[in-house]
Amino acid sequence: MQSSHGKARVRVAKAKRRSDGFTELFQEFTVQVSLVGGTDSSFLCGDNSQVVATDTCKNIIYWVVKQHPCDSAEKLAMDIGCFFLSHYPFIDSVRMRVERIPWCRVNLEGKSHSHGFVRQLDQFNFATAVCSRECSKDDKVSLRVDSAVCCGEKVYAVILTSGVDRWKLLKTTCSGWEGFYRDRFTTLPETNERVLATECQISWTYSSRQNRELKKLDFSNILSQVQDAVKRKFFGDSDKGVYSPGVQKTLFDIGKQILISCPLLEKVSLSMPNIHYLPANLEVFSRNGVRFENDIYIPTDEPHGIIEATLSRSCLAKL
């Protein structure tokens, strides 16, 4: 039996104010925690003596947030996960997911507002952390050297992933879809001129496997590097752009660029659904002698294409 329990959709916000009324930080998160280990007898015979109640899980999330700088979803995910490991010896591993809700400081007449924030639509970034006591052989060697505690903080094995979700991108030209397999079921015409739109989910996993090493990283800088790599390969040069022969090739170019730009990453997973903007060849136009001139489109969210891939550094080396 493989089992876990925990709490999902725990929403928490933190404000840090100065005495002069300036709000230095406002962060909102949605947190999920799943605990693994120690609970077999609860599932098998109703003995709950080693079960941290899911209600307690929620309290611990609030507790850690209260002490935490909350400067990144990644550090929060690792610190909540490692808190469970350090307090409950019967827990083997903790799976965390922290989503950061994007509140941005208001800028009014060129001036940053002291306490006002606006919420960006849709897009958000997230982190997942699988925290455990088990280390790979290599980790164990360095753990012994450092001992299990460093600077008052215990060392745990962490598989950390960061991501961005619901990030919408669109370009009005420099995209086509030609040469695809045709048979009697194929009705789609080929084109070398179309709107290309997607809603990306991109996640990236770090090579390091130690909470202490991972906590040194500048996660917002890595996020910017990833987003720059995506924009560079999706849109291309500001004036000339870059031609996309299909979402598949663009996705691969983006993934490769992310791994080139960010040497600390081991692999990247991309989901780039093809959101269709259908040419509006409508009867009302043709009947009145007006042609489609790559100008009027019908946006359709459903159905949409699914195009996904995971690229690792080792698989790139083999290509």
Ligand SMILES: O=c1[nH]c(=O)c2[nH]c(=O)[nH]c2[nH]1
């Ligand atoms: O970029 C695309 N990739 C596809 O796999 C596909 N399939 C489709 O109908 N249109 C497109 N466009």
